[in-house]
Each structure stands twice: as structure tokens, then as C-alpha cells.
Amino acid sequence: MRKLTAIDCLWSDVVRVLEEDRPETRSARTVFAVFVESVETGAFCGLATADDINRHSDWIFADLVEHRPLVSIIPNTGVRLVLKLFEREGLDALPVLGETGAFIGAVTRLSVLQAMLRHERSLLLETRRLNRLLNDEHKQVVSWSERLSNLHQASRTLLGVLAHTSLETDLLQAGIDALCKLLGARYGAIGLLAQNGTLKDFIYSGIGPETAEKIGRLPLGRGLLGVVVHENTSLRLDDMSKDPRSAGFPPHHPPMKSLLAVPVSHGGRVYGRIYLCNKENSEPFTPNDEILAKSFAHSLSLVLDNAREMEEINRARQSLTYMAHFDALTDLPNRTLLEDRSRQALTHARRHSLRFAILFIDLDNFKAINDTLSHQVGDLLLKQAAGAISACLREDDTVARQGGDEFIVLLRSIVNSRDAALVSQKILTALERPFDLNGHEVFIGASIGISIFPDNADDMGTLLANADAAMYHAKRVGKNNYQFFTDEMNYAARRAQKLEKHLRQALNLHELDIYYQAQVQAESGKIIGMEALLRWHNDEFGQVSPADFIPLAEETGLIVSIGEWVLHEACAQAKRWEQAGTPIRVSVNLSARQFQDPQRHNHYQLVDTVKSALDSSGLPPDMLELEITESIMMQHVDITMTIMNRLKSLGVRFSVDDFGTGYSSLSYLKRFPIDTLKIDKSFIGDIVSDPSDTAIVAAIAVMAQQLKLEVVAEGVETNEQFDFLRNLRCDTIQGYFFSKPIPAEEASLLLNKGFGNSP
Ligand code: C2E
Ligand code: MG
Ligand code: MG
Secondary structure, three states: OOOOEHHHHEOOOEEEEEOOOOOOOOOOOOEEEEEOOOOOOOOEEEEEEHHHHHHOOOOOHHHHHHOOOOOOEOOOOEHHHHHHHHHHHOOOEEEEEOOOOOEEEEEEHHHHHHHHHHHHHHHHHHHHHHHHHHHHHHHHHHHHHHHHHHHHHHHHHHHHHHOOOOOOHHHHHHHHHHHHHHHOEEEEEEEEEOOOOOEEEEEEEOOOHHHHHHHHOOOOOOHHHHHHHHHOOOEEEOOHHHOOOOOOOOOOOOOOOOEEEEEEEEOOEEEEEEEEEEEHHHOOOOHHHHHHHHHHHHHHHHHHHHHHHHHHHHHHHHHHHHHHHEOOOOOOEOHHHHHHHHHHHHHHHHHHOOEEEEEEEEEOOHHHHHHHHOHHHHHHHHHHHHHHHHHOOOOOOEEEEEEOOEEEEEEEEEOOHHHHHHHHHHHHHHHHOOEEEOOEEEOOOEEEEEEEEOOOOOOHHHHHHHHHHHHHHHHHOOOOOEEEOOHHHHHHHHHHHHHHHHHHHHOOOOOEEEEEEEEEEOOOOOEEEEEEEEEEEEOOOEEEOHHHHHHHHHHHOHHHHHHHHHHHHHHHHHHHHHHOOOOOEEEEEOOHHHHOOOOOOOOOHHHHHHHHHHHHHOOOHHHEEEEEEHHHHHHOHHHHHHHHHHHHHHOOEEEEEEEOOOOOOHHHHOOOOOOEEEEOHHHHOOOOOOHHHHHHHHHHHHHHHHOOOEEEEOOOOOHHHHHHHHHOOOOEEEOOOOOOOEEHHHHHHHHHHOOOOOO
């Protein structure tokens, strides 16, 4: 503030007078300025106060000012000097003169004091104002520092959120709370979307759970937030209701005006959105707010992306561990897990001198079902079989899928082999019942090999191999049974492996041959047919029995090409016999695999093969008889019947081989185009001595006659059997009694010679 001077203290009650004027007191405070000639333009002579006038009431102004020297001050004389002058001169008033000596005004002690007072007051006011100002400023500083600290706190929280690799709800909650605080938003929310676009998480701030529930349920893809997600852009609006894209609010939605919404997205994938509504004090959100929200959303998206990646990695890791230990189809432990458990069992059994058993289970007939009914049905069967086996076991036993239709059971803590036998029987019974596979009723059964620790081996590898060998033996002795391992089995199993290797070469190496066995009319002794029976001679194994290698050929599928060769060969031979003047019907055995060869996916392959065998040989079709078993016909009735009918329409004949060993009824069989029944040799062996065999054969013979089917008795070895059968009116006899299977040249001789009426 400026320093106080004389000009600030001018006295208001100053009256201009002329020197010749006679004073006239007006008030005790009036000061008279005395001029010569003119009060406006005349020379200033001095001041006269009321006191002066009172002292010399008869004087004129000229007298009152004349006797003293003129003391005056200039306008910017400081008040302190003015007060000092008053003291020194003993005056009550002082004139203020300009530079040219012109009268400006007068100051009195009072006017100075008043001015000083005024000045002081204004100084006080100013100080107060400044104080207030300072106060305000202080307050502002405090509030700023509070805001700053909030800001600091909020960004710390955000950073904390973003430092995580997985997002828990409370972290997101802290995040949105902080963001709201930071940007001064009344409401805010993070909406995270599931992969299918539905709202997965809704984390909100500034609203109650009921409201949140309603907002959270809003249909997606609608309105402004839908725009954010679908167009992957941010929105900043001062009044959202004015935006044409706004879908409006549902009832009870809190009123919202300003909006700042940003997508949470990364690499083109939108994880959700963040939005903030109603900035404090009805202000709009600023571009800076948008940058902040975006940067939060960006960091959040990185975290989410990380979390998703981690999740994927974890899931993959889990499924890898699962895949490494479990079979995907049956959910059973796989070989790896079995090995693990076996190791434990082994250690445990060794330490406590206990036994345990390994069961090697192979389903019977699985290949045929898988090949003919489709692999899906095969898979279903494996799953059901796995379940059936598991149900037979105790908790500390393990069943694992070894691959294909093989299962391995680890039976822990058995006391003796009887325990293993009991479980095996239980499994066999469980697998014997029919399986319902998508409407197909299927019978399987299984073959089980058992090896026991420490009786059969004391390491896992050998135990498994031994159980495998025992299983193979179970197959060989007729399937659907269990076998304990014996040392001989090992030999047999190894032999089988070798045999298979050699069988694969047999055709090419011309090791196969066909023998023929005569079928003789019982009444006349006339040879009416020849059954073609395969023989295999191998340098290493010598003569291999069909009972050994036919099942092997069937299992490996080699039977398809071998069977084709047999058909061609047998037809050619029959043609030669016809040309030689001894025409004879040949019977050729067929396998299930030939009816439905899975490799070729051609159901009618067999029809083509038979046709080509007949065509290339020129054999009349009715000279060829095809032997099939009941089980072949029963397995896939529809397709087998179709194939048989096609073959039948070529003119060939059909016989049912090994009749009586299956379950089919004669009347059912009649639906197939059958000409001949071959009674299995198991009924013939004891026919003379066993009355039930006699009854069965007699019944078959009678019914066959009524159905107009030819009957062949197989395996007739003795004269008694022959007589017996002739009495039962069995038309045709086949067996060692007349002839063993013999090479073609020998059979030619036999055909020429004949048996006459007796062998
Ligand atoms: P199968 O068709 O039932 O043939 C009859 C079997 O009984 C033949 O055995 C024959 O040698 C034997 N046999 C004949 N008479 C007697 C007898 O009086 N006593 C005894 N104990 N046995 C007698 P083989 O030749 O060993 O053939 C066994 C089975 O191999 C055949 O049974 C047949 O199912 C199959 N098989 C043979 N050749 C072929 C072929 O080319 N293809 C197919 N798929 N299977 C064949
Ligand atoms: Mg046969
Ligand atoms: Mg037979």
C-alpha cells in the first residue's frame, strides 16, 4: 500500500476568503484560506483558524495572517513530517501548495489523524482480506494435497490390480473403486464377458447390489455399451440420453448423464468394458479422463490376456497329465499309470512277502464287431466292457487299458491263486451278458490269462508277458475262459508269434496246399462231394494244423487273401475233375472275415471273389458249396443274408458247418438260403454210446428232412457210427471211416476208384 501523504489528509471544511473580509466564525473546525484580490485566482496569504478569529474578534483576515511567516507543505509530504510540523510550529492547520505555489487545500491535526485512522482501517481490511485469501488458499492447498494423496492411493491400487496375473473379484473391485475415485465418477462398473459374449462378471462401484443386478442383466449388444464392445471403441458423452445409439434405461435404473466407457480388449479379443457415469459436480469427463480409463483398460486387458493364457496353459498341462495317465476312450488308467501302480504293488508285496496277480484280458469277437458294426459301436463296447470289468474289482485293484481290446488288471493282496480265479470268473460272467450298443444286442465274452507274483515271475515285464501267454492259451482252448500261466504257455505264445510271421509269407512261398476229403452217400457209398481243407507245410514248423493257423489267419486278416486263393484253387480242381469225367461237388470253408473284410469296406467282395473263381475256372456254380458256421450267420444277420442271397442267385450251394455247436434254431436257419447241414463231429464221436447225442442227431436228421435239407455227418470214424447214422437216415457221411483229407492227386484216384457199396 502507498505511504500516507498530505494530499490524503486534506481537511474538508476549508473556506476561501479575501484578506479584507471580516471573519465570521462558522464552526470551531472551519479553516479559512485567505487570498488577495480574488479567492479563485488571487495570491494565497495564509490560513486562519476559528481560534485565531476568537482571539481577535475585531480583526480582519489581513491582520490575522500578516504577522506570521507562511509555513506550507506540498501534497506528497509524508504525514509524519506533517505531524512534526504541527508540533514544531505550534499550528493547528497547514496549507498544501502545489508546485507553483497554488493553494490546493489544508490539513489539520484532526484531518491528518482522521486520514491516518482511515488508512489504518483500510490497512486492516486489506490485511483481513489477505488473511481470508491466505486462508482460502491454505484450504485449497490442503484439499489438493488430499486429492493428491487419494490420487496416489488410487493409482497404487490400480497398479496393485494390474500386477496380478489372475484377476479375483476383489481385485477388480478395488480397481473400479479406485478408478471412480480418481476420475470423480459417481458410478462405475467393469463388465467382463465370457467367450460366448454373455456377461460373466459384473463388478460395480457406487450402486447397490439390487440395482447392479438389474443393470448386470441388461441384454448385451444393446445400447451404448454394446457399441463399445462390438465396435471396440471408447465413448465419452456429456449426456448419454441424447445419443441416438442409447437404448434407454430400464425401470429403476439410476439416472445417468455423462458417460465414459472404454473396451477392455487385447489382440482383437474384447474381454469386456469399463464404464464410468456422472462425473462429480455435473462436469463432463475430460479427454484426460479418457486417456486414464483407456490406459487402465489396456493394462487390465493385458492381465486378462495373461490370465487366459495361464488358464489355457494350466488346462493343457492338466489334460496332458491326464492324457499321460489315462485312456481317453475308457477313462481307465493307461499303461504308464499301470506301470506306476505295478511298481508300487511290487515294492509293497516284496516288503511284506505278499502275492499279487496280473490278469490279461482280451475281449473275444471284438475285432469282428468293430469291423462290421462300425468303430463307434466298437468304442461304445470298449467303454461298457471297461465299466463291467471295473465293477468286478475292489478299490485298491487297478484295471488299465492296454490298447485295442486288451485290459490289464492288477489284483493287489491276493492270498492265493483261488482269489485270482474268483475275480476272473466274476469278470467273465460280467462280460458274458449281452451288451446293448445303440440298439445292437451284442455278445462278447473274454479270454483271461493270469500270472502271479512271485510264483510266475518276480519282475513286472515277465509277469505281464506270462499273463499275455496265458491269455493266448485261453483263446486257443476255446475263448471265454481263464487260464493260469504255466511254463509251456510261454513256449506256445512265442511259437504263435513266429507262426504268424511265417504265415504272412506262406501264400507267396507256395507253402499252402489243399487236401480233399470225400463226402459219401450213406446208402450207395457213392462219393458226392469233396471238402477242400487247407494244409500248410512250413520248413521250420513242418505240417501246421488248420486248428493252429486258421484262427491266426482270421485274427490277422490274412484269411481274406488265403480264402480267395482256396476258392480259385478248389474251383479249378473241381473243373479238372469234371473234365476228367469224374464231376464232383467241392465244399469250401469260409470265415467271418471273408464276409466282411474291414480293410476293403466292400461288403460284396466275397460275391466278386466267388464269381471270379467260377468264371475263371468255368465250373458250373451248383458244383460249388460254401461252408459257413452258425456264428457267422448270427453275427450280422442282415448283411450276411444279403450276401448269401446274392451268392445263392449265382447258383452256388450253402452248407452250415459244425451244426449243433451254435445256438440257432433250425426254423430260424431256414430263413437263410441253405442246402445242407453238417452235424458237428463232437456229436458223432460218442453217438453210439451217448443217448443224448443220439437223440440230438436223430432230431436234427428228422427236422432236416422235413425242411428238405441235406444232412452230412462229420467225423465218422467207425463202422458202428456209420451204421448208426445210416439207420438215423443221415444222407451223407464224411470222416476217416471213408477217407482222411488227401492231396488232390490221391483224391482223383479215389474218385476214379470209388468206394462201391462198402469202403
Ligand atoms: P471243418 O470245416 O469242420 O472240417 C472238418 C475237420 O474235421 C477237418 O479238420 C477234418 O480233417 C476233420 N475230420 C474229418 N473227418 C474226421 C474224422 O473222422 N475224425 C476226426 N477227428 N476229424 C475228422 P481240419 O482239416 O484240421 O480243419 C479244421 C478246420 O479248419 C475246418 O473244420 C475248418 O473250419 C477250418 N478250415 C480248413 N480249411 C479251411 C479253409 O480253406 N478256409 C477256412 N476258412 N477254414 C478252413
Ligand atoms: Mg468244413
Ligand atoms: Mg465242421
